[in-house]
Amino acid sequence: MSGEARDAVLGRLRRALGRGPRTPDELRRKLLARLAAPQPVLIPARGNLELEGRIRLFIAQANAVQTEVLRVGRYADLPDAAVDYLRRSSLPLQLVMATDPLLRRADWAATLLEIRHGRPEDRDPVGLTTAFAGIAETGTLMLLSSPETPTTLAFLPEISIIVLPAVRVLRAYEDGLRALREERGAMPRSVNFVTGPSRSGDIEQTIQLGAHGPRRLLVLLVDELPDGSPQPDA
Amino acid sequence: MEATSLSFKENARRAMGDETLQKALGFARTGFQDKRAAAAARLPEFDDLRDAAKAIKDHTLEHLDVYLEIFEQRVIEQGGKVHWARDAAEARAIILRLCKGAGARSVTKSKSMISEEIGLNEALEAQKIRCVETDLGEYIVQLAGETPSHILAPAIHMTKDRVSALFAEAHGTAPVDEPEALLAEARHALRQRYFEADVGITGANFLIAETGSVVLVTNEGNAELTQGLPRMHIALASIEKVVPTLEEACVLLRVLARSATGQEFSAYTTLLTGPKRPADLDGPTSFHVVLLDNGRGGMLGTEFQDILRCIRCGACMNHCPVYLATGGHAYGWVYPGPMGAVLTPSFIGIEKAHHLPNASTFCGRCEQVCPMRIPLPKMMRHWREEQFKRKLSPATGRYGLKLWAFAAKRPALYHLGAKVAIGLLCLLGGKRGRFRRLPLASGWTGSRDFPAPQGSTFQAQWRARRDRR
Numbered sequence A: 001m002s003g004e005a006r007d008a009v010l011g012r013l014r015r016a017l018g019r020g021p022r023t024p025d026e027l028r029r030k031l032l033a034r035l036a037a038p039q040p041v042l043i044p045a046r047g048n049l050e051l052e053g054r055i056r057l058f059i060a061q062a063n064a065v066q067t068e069v070l071r072v073g074r075y076a077d078l079p080d081a082a083v084d085y086l087r088r089s090s091l092p093l094q095l096v097m098a099t100d101p102l103l104r105r106a107d108w109a110a111t112l113l114e115i116r117h118g119r120p121e122d123r124d125p126v127g128l129t130t131a132f133a134g135i136a137e138t139g140t141l142m143l144l145s146s147p148e149t150p151t152t153l154a155f156l157p158e159i160s161i162i163v164l165p166a167v168r169v170l171r172a173y174e175d176g177l178r179a180l181r182e183e184r185g186a187m188p189r190s191v192n193f194v195t196g197p198s199r200s201g202d203i204e205q206t207i208q209l210g211a212h213g214p215r216r217l218l219v220l221l222v223d224e225l226p227d228g229s230p231q232p233d234a
Numbered sequence B: 001m002e003a004t005s006l007s008f009k010e011n012a013r014r015a016m017g018d019e020t021l022q023k024a025l026g027f028a029r030t031g032f033q034d035k036r037a038a039a040a041a042r043l044p045e046f047d048d049l050r051d052a053a054k055a056i057k058d059h060t061l062e063h064l065d066v067y068l069e070i071f072e073q074r075v076i077e078q079g080g081k082v083h084w085a086r087d088a089a090e091a092r093a094i095i096l097r098l099c100k101g102a103g104a105r106s107v108t109k110s111k112s113m114i115s116e117e118i119g120l121n122e123a124l125e126a127q128k129i130r131c132v133e134t135d136l137g138e139y140i141v142q143l144a145g146e147t148p149s150h151i152l153a154p155a156i157h158m159t160k161d162r163v164s165a166l167f168a169e170a171h172g173t174a175p176v177d178e179p180e181a182l183l184a185e186a187r188h189a190l191r192q193r194y195f196e197a198d199v200g201i202t203g204a205n206f207l208i209a210e211t212g213s214v215v216l217v218t219n220e221g222n223a224e225l226t227q228g229l230p231r232m233h234i235a236l237a238s239i240e241k242v243v244p245t246l247e248e249a250c251v252l253l254r255v256l257a258r259s260a261t262g263q264e265f266s267a268y269t270t271l272l273t274g275p276k277r278p279a280d281l282d283g284p285t286s287f288h289v290v291l292l293d294n295g296r297g298g299m300l301g302t303e304f305q306d307i308l309r310c311i312r313c314g315a316c317m318n319h320c321p322v323y324l325a326t327g328g329h330a331y332g333w334v335y336p337g338p339m340g341a342v343l344t345p346s347f348i349g350i351e352k353a354h355h356l357p358n359a360s361t362f363c364g365r366c367e368q369v370c371p372m373r374i375p376l377p378k379m380m381r382h383w384r385e386e387q388f389k390r391k392l393s394p395a396t397g398r399y400g401l402k403l404w405a406f407a408a409k410r411p412a413l414y415h416l417g418a419k420v421a422i423g424l425l426c427l428l429g430g431k432r433g434r435f436r437r438l439p440l441a442s443g444w445t446g447s448r449d450f451p452a453p454q455g456s457t458f459q460a461q462w463r464a465r466r467d468r469r
Helices: A002-016 A025-036 A051-064 A075-088 A101-105 A173-184 B005-016 B019-042 B046-062 B064-077 B088-101 B113-117 B120-126 B136-143 B160-171 B179-196 B222-228 B246-260 B305-309 B321-326 B337-348 B365-369 B376-389 B395-408 B411-429 B458-468
Strands: A067-072 A094-097 A114-117 A126-130 A133-135 A140-144 A159-165 A190-194 A216-222 B081-085 B106-109 B130-133 B199-202 B206-208 B213-218 B232-238 B268-272 B286-292
Touching: A002 B064, A002 B081, A025 B064, A051 A067, A051 A216, A067 A075, A075 A101, A075 A159, A075 A216, A101 A126, A101 A159, A133 A173, A140 A159, A140 A173, A173 B246, A190 B222, B005 B321, B019 B246, B019 B321, B046 B064, B046 B246, B046 B305, B064 B081, B064 B286, B081 B088, B088 B120, B088 B199, B088 B232, B088 B286, B106 B120, B106 B179, B106 B222, B113 B120, B113 B232, B120 B130, B130 B136, B136 B160, B136 B179, B160 B179, B179 B222, B199 B222, B206 B246, B213 B222, B213 B232, B213 B246, B222 B268, B305 B337, B305 B376, B321 B337, B337 B365, B337 B376, B365 B376, B395 B411, B411 B458
Parallel strands: A067 A216, A094 A114, A094 A126, A126 A159, A159 A216, B081 B286, B106 B130, B106 B199, B199 B232, B232 B286
Antiparallel strands: A133 A140, A140 A190, A190 B268, B206 B213, B213 B268
């Protein structure tokens, strides 16, 4: 059925576009070449800032959509920052955590945190994972799925903590996508742009946080350069 | 879905007498419009982005066949499957076959207007496959046995008291009152459904030809749990959703969130490419995309091609005086508001929906706010012409228009007629200068007086003034 339907759908489009029964090879080649060299169309100027300016814009935009941001000096400070945050918010000191090598630069065992690694279960209260990049334009996090950073870590638990290297705060989504192409080559299964905690306005148009995804979102922004990362404003 | 678009007039009358609905629509008026205006004002490039977005979609539509072929090829390269459906029945059959093949007994679904278009939930339920809507508004509407009345806010017509009663009945819990508590209850109930589901069905905001990716936009995060937890993900998308590159999708995403809810960016924008990689710890093991035509191909190359640029932001209905007075259900089918008035006749036939293109004062606000610069009033006018040609409008109206057209093409006759009519009405209007009742104008005089013309015609006054100078 599908082959027949495919030919019928495409055939109708080709007729409407005044082509023959088959797509001309030349046109196909032209469009493939266009796809191979994607050009940014129009990027708002808002994020055209030096690194520190981008970081300030990122924090302001993130705060505007109820994302909390804590700036941390070194990776070694992460466990204490997480414990402080959870204590202050009267949350359980219990984490399910990504296995990103970046996180191994801190000694998590030295804290009171109860930690599990890998994929979260329904009842895990707090998930901690790493972001590939931050987008200054709208205070957005860019997360990639990988064996080390399962996507559900940022969606199932009620509290989501995301570690973001400050040097990875980029101007716009397009810069994040370019970095993805250059550094990873292929698309991961899931790329998640996250802008604030989960929300719904479906009951009487009143915005409520924590619809299905996290009720709270904390970004731990780390100033220390991750090994092998590009230099600021490279 | 059974269309009731032919009853638009009765539907609208009922809606306007519905106090609850009118209150709910009041929220939409201030909420959506003010937020969009503020978001647009914050971004100096907003109008330039709209031009860029339009150009991207126009380019894509001119090469739709090629981009769809490339998209299909890329999905297959990533380990996914693509299925083509000419119409609603084929799309339903494909999805049922996939669900049965997966041994599915339970399915979760994140909001998809196309699934409403093909009547998917009913088809699944008929095969004893439980289908649970996960978008909060859709979930509420599903519990009530209703249909969405807005493409973004499906339950916009309901008060929280109604939601509270629906939840108490469905969940067997004591009724709660606060929106926060209602949300927590829905969150808890749906959590279990996510974990039970064998298949997750989503729509698609965009398809990316370059990478074979499906783009989903939500605020709740329900799409991520819908597609991320079960072993199979089926994305149902109409053919016009494809865009060439990731960068071009960014342009569309920037105007989408701002036009829809006035957000800088929706909470979650997700790009999905193929099934779970072997070493990944989560994600579906099979990834399917169903490409639905259902009449869209037939609009390409016609006066309705521009509506294929629509990205379903809902701005046209949020700014439409008719939608804001009647709500979405009055339109009688899946798509309400100005975009619905153009799309519905295309999908179900003008003979079943000819009132909809007339449900407009042509005030033009829909076109003003449309991020894709779709000339909605122009297309409604095309449908009105079609309605006239097919004699679907009342005979008195058609003869009246013909008579008027005859006169309008003959200026001398027109001026004479206008002069006589105005003089007569002025005389009859008498001292009061207005009419309580007027033959052939009961549509007007039923609810207000008709002002009588004062003195001479416009042309006569114009001449008089010019001569005076």
